[in-house]
Amino acid sequence: MNRPSPAPTVERADDRHRYEILVGARLAGLTAYRDHAEQRVFYHTEVDDAFAGQGLAAHLVQEALTDVRRSGMRVVPVCPYVAKYLKKHEEFADITDPVTPEILHWLRTELGTLT
Known part of the structure; x- marks a missing residue:
């Protein structure tokens, strides 16, 4: 008899500068960010292949954006997945800031990826 999978949290x-989605005790995915003043800059989202196709990335990003709203911060969607999610979910438009060259330069410096 198959037991149902635990609800993701x-x-x-x-x-670790990220939101994590757990299924049971297993890390299923994450969305990584860095804070820049009042902005939470999301730059990477991934879900483990073992959990693909279950809608976990969307659930993860929705919860992360809801948390950002509660905290009074704003979102900068450098991550392509977060940007795509925001295009489909206009309820977060009021807390979304554009990705600017200044933000990208700051993020590269923050992450140590400047060449």
Whole structure:
């Protein structure tokens, strides 16, 4: 008899600068960010292949954006998945800031990826 999968839960892991989605005790995916003043800059989202096709990325990003709204911050969607999600979910438009060259330069510096 198959037991149903546990409901996914989303947790903010500030020490790792990311939101994590867990299925049971397993890390199924994450969306990574860095904070820049009052902006939370999302730059990468991934879901483990073992959990693909279950809508976990959308659930993860929705919970992350809801948390950003609760915290009074704004969203900058550098991550292509987060940007795509925001285009389909206009309820977050009021807390979304554009990706600018200045933000991209700051993020590269923050992540240590400047060449």
